[in-house]
Amino acid sequence: MCGLSVEQYRFFGENGYLRVEGLIGNEELQALDRHSMALACNEVDLNGLPVEARNEGTSPADMEDKYFRFIQFHKHLELHERYMLHGRVLDVLAQLIGPDVMAMQSMLFLKPPGQTGQAYHQDSFYIKTFPDTLCGAWIAIDDCDEENGCMGFVAGSNNEPIHQEVGAPENREAFNENLTEIQGVDESREVMAKAKAGDVVFFHGHLIHRSRQNRSADRFRRAYVCHYANARSYTEWGGGNSAHILARGQTHLEYAEPRFVEYDPLA
Known part of the structure; x- marks a missing residue:
């Protein structure tokens, strides 16, 4: 059990984020490292699954120019589901959002x-x-740091309502075409979410955040990001509650079972 201190719990509530150092062990991290590079080099049979990339080449020059996003692959690949249901990650989530956790x-x-x-x-x-x-x-x-494109958090914005987003202006750096932008953000409140490999950064759904451009000469910035909610929360997103895994605890709502990992949410 990975227990949080009172100070960590209070920090998350006040600021909307929490970095837990070394939550993913070295061997587990190496498995993610090998898998992500195998995906980037087209060495994993994806059987037609959709991948977002800037090019299809595998030369060193092409590799430096790629940008991949593998979304919802926990429905298709065992490793993605396994890390989504990582025990120590769920331990922390159970303390932050309640003992019943839904992986979405x-x-x-x-x-x-x-x-x-x-x-x-x-x-x-x-x-x-x-x-x-x-x-x-x-x-x-x-x-990850400012040089290779870490995230930036507007500390305390987790205690604000959901803001209406508008189209991103053309003169700002680095916007994904699928996202709109919150305008008028007080950037003086922004904190750079630096992290070491193996750290896990937890962040509230209301927290205003962005990621910076990777300005490094030769460093990737790879991350595996999952979203969760209390399993007793109702959602219509992504097919509704019945499409999402009950990762920890119990719920009165419908839920999905893991596809690859033998898992007991009450264990």
Whole structure:
């Protein structure tokens, strides 16, 4: 059991994020490292699954120019589901959002040098739960800092309502075409979410955040990011509650079973 201190719990409530150092062990991290590079080199049979990439080449030059996002692959690949249901990650989530945890979304990001980032946004704008209990868990596969495009959090914005987003202006750096932008953000409140490989950064669904451009010469910024909510929250997102895994505890709502991992949510 990975127990949080009172100070950590209070910090999350006040600031909307919490970095837990070394939550993913070295051997587990190496497995994620090998898998992500195998995906990038087209060495994993994806059987036609959709992948977002800037090019299809596998030469060293092409590799440096790639940007992959593997979304919802926990429905198709065992490793993605296994890390989505990682025991120590769920231990922390159970303390932050309650003992009943629903696993909803997975995204593997492979961000090469030069790749842009994402606009300011709140995840609960897109993934709505009732009550609103959404929480992200961001597993750092590489060390990440301002140079290679770490996330930036507007500390304390978790205590603000969901803001209306508008189209991103053309003169701002690094916006993903699928995201709109929250305008008028007080950037003086932004905290750079630096992390070491193996750290996990948890962040509230209302937290305003963005990611920066990878300005490094030769460093990837890879991360496996999953979103969760209290399993007793109702959602219509992604097919509704029946499409999402009961990862921990119990619920009165419908839920999905894991597809690959033998797992007891009450264990």
